[in-house]
Amino acid sequence: xxxxxQVLLEQIKAxxxxxxxxxxxxxxxxxxxMGDGNVNAEIVFIGEAPGKKEDVSGLPFMGAAGKxxxxxxxxxxxxxxxxxxTNIVKYRPPENRDPSIKExxxxxxxxxxxxxVIQPIAVVTLGRHSMEYFLPNQKIGEIHGQPxxxxxxxxxxxxxxxxxxxxxxxxxxxxxxxxxxxxxxxxIIDFYKNEKENx
Ligand code: URA
Numbered sequence: 001x002x003x004x005x006q007v008l009l010e011q012i013k014a015x016x017x018x019x020x021x022x023x024x025x026x027x028x029x030x031x032x033x034m035g036d037g038n039v040n041a042e043i044v045f046i047g048e049a050p051g052k053k054e055d056v057s058g059l060p061f062m063g064a065a066g067k068x069x070x071x072x073x074x075x076x077x078x079x080x081x082x083x084x085x086t087n088i089v090k091y092r093p094p095e096n097r098d099p100s101i102k103e104x105x106x107x108x109x110x111x112x113x114x115x116x117v118i119q120p121i122a123v124v125t126l127g128r129h130s131m132e133y134f135l136p137n138q139k140i141g142e143i144h145g146q147p148x149x150x151x152x153x154x155x156x157x158x159x160x161x162x163x164x165x166x167x168x169x170x171x172x173x174x175x176x177x178x179x180x181x182x183x184x185x186x187x188i189i190d191f192y193k194n195e196k197e198n199x
Contacts (some may be wrong), residue, residue, distance in 0.1 A: 003039055009035070009117055030056055032091060034086065037082075039084065041083045042122065042189055043082075043120055045069070046085075046088060048098070048127050049092060061165075064166070086114060088104050088108065116155070127163065135150070145177070147184075160185065
């Protein structure tokens, strides 16, 4: 039998199609890339938008950035099968251009619904495109690796802003910073999990 959360997530996907979100992107995309992973995850990773490999496979973070994300998960002893991974924009922008503000705004309510279903302890934003919706008017260079608590709908949620793995791939010092920030995740989860249990 299907998990109730799985059913609710499938409904969000159906609604994106039904609501005709970003028809221009939809028209040239192979797949609507909703997300992948554990629907009961304590951590949800949110990237920018699908690239070519993600568009073809229908799964997020399958290319070089995904390989690096996998390496960091292994390095932090977090299983990919324990987390949920998605993007703010669910269709591939042509030529992998940055998603526009309009596109991000169009998909934001569906992302909020996804999080409301999964109810993670922490959201890890990968890059500024997803960060700016959770932590408006902040600069990633100033707040990366620093968790903060926000209210999203009826839930308190920890936002951990990280650099995007693709940006760090070819920049040694950014890569070292990202890995260092990433390695803080297990302790942060433990800390807030205990706090939640003690309320
Ligand atoms: N970059 C992203 O932000 N998301 C993906 O799914 C792949 C690459």
